Amino acid sequence: MAAPRISSLLSRSFSSRISSVFRGKNSVPGGGICRFSTAAALDEPIKPPVSVEHTQLLINGQFVDAVSGKTFPTLDPRTGEVIAHVAEGDAEDINIAVAAARKAFDEGPWPRMTAYERQRIILRFADLVEKHNDEIAALETWDNGKPYEQSAKIEIPMFVRLMRYYAGWADKIHGMTVPADGPLHVQTLHEPIGVAGQIIPWNFPLLMYAWKVGPALACGNSIVLKTAEQTPLSALYVSKLLHEAGVPSGVMNVVSGFGPTAGAALCSHMGVDKLAFTGSTETGKVILELAAKSNLKPVTLELGGKSPFIVCEDADVDQAAELAHFALFFNQGQCCCAGSRTYVHEKVYDEFVEKASALAMKRSVGDPFKEGMQQGPQIDQDQFNKILGYIKSGVESGANLETGGDRLGGKGYYIKPTVFSGVQDNMAIAKEEIFGPVQSILKYKDLDEVIRRANNTRFGLAAGVFTQNIDTANTLMRALRVGTVWINCFDTFDAAIPFGGYKMSGNGREKGEYSLKNYLQVKAVVTPLKNPAWL
């Protein structure tokens, strides 16, 4: 199986847009951006082309202050300065939001309207988000620090695609007629589950919104969404558009606030019928416990990862290095599925390390609003400190620091793209989720060995495989205990492709048809048949 060129590997959906956004004049190697673009990071931050309009909670179709009157600052990761003060929801606000969602579900028109009507509202919502693409993208970049071109050309279009995909499902959800043993008419009804509590992280604020809100709406549920405290702004903006599109009051409620207060109250609430969470494995455990201790609501979890990216001995090293670079550094390395253990066959190892380091050195890092930037700042001071701590531990444990290893500039949360070679499986940088721009390269000798090592982790979210040999690809795709295997591609995230983890990377699947079952109940209805003409 000949490995196609990266341009064709990255030829669809997410990857294709990334490729056209980031591989133009700045493509590596040989691009025109200076190493780490230090100057750009140190410049005065570019003024975002948007203003913040919504900072209150969105409950029952209205923007309202928190009951406590409290607010918290949301910060610009480029500087650590305040963008806006946002209403801080806690248990009392969650109670009000759940009551609104309950009423909308138990008495309101949303689950009672035809699926076609619901579909049209979700489609109108997608149109409105598309129309406001640039403002929404600017808000996302300002709050999160990801490159504006990534927000505007990849993530908001993907949000729109996801909403259209789930709008398409709304009128295709139906049960079955079941042939039971006896004179019985048996059918299953696929019913909306009720009030969905959803808790999302800060790394992809809008995409995580789409993955959760899209299927929940398509199935006719109402929602209380708790956004991440680092990135509350874009969800408020788009939820306003959802109301403009015609969603009835109380169906979509957004509560900004912190995990141990607002988040925990949502998980424990007896009026919530289902929970969906994306974030760390540690918090996932807490959420499961809160659900179990309250009303045993079902929980889907999308948690951490330490995904292997396996470069086989037959790989074209230029292409492999480029794809492995993308697999790790995309989104400042803040991806749950980042290819954060780069296993390279000993035959191509030295050449690979050289090329991987060259790519990292040429990566353009700076103000995410500046055209051509591939990498912005990390999300916040905590993550910044955590990543620098892992880099220190990598050096101390004896890995070879090939490039990077330090902050970039004196302001904000920029970190130099960092590459370690000679990494051993027992080092913390090879075992724990760094969630930053730090590539760890490990050497292996044969396929059985790399399968064993790749699977020797508590995580099981994703894996990348780079090979030209179809037998090798077939062996690895089955042997790897992960929810997604990308072969000669990575981070391909079309709306139709299910995503989720094995082991401690979570349970349940999001996206695609699979995610509908997270938001449906199955009811069996049995009726005796008198004198049936047939069974």
Ligand SMILES: NC(=O)c1ccc[n+]([C@@H]2O[C@H](COP(=O)([O-])OP(=O)(O)OC[C@H]3O[C@@H](n4cnc5c(N)ncnc54)[C@H](O)[C@@H]3O)[C@@H](O)[C@H]2O)c1
């Ligand atoms: N899998 C992912 O996509 C993902 C996303 C973000 C962070 N992470 C990992 O998690 C680490 C820590 O990041 P973090 O602190 O933002 O993650 P986190 O899991 O603590 O936060 C994610 C979401 O959960 C909420 N939350 C936190 N504690 C809660 C609680 N007790 N009850 C209910 N909700 C709660 C947060 O407010 C946020 O909305 C990162 O370094 C990274 O390794 C993974």
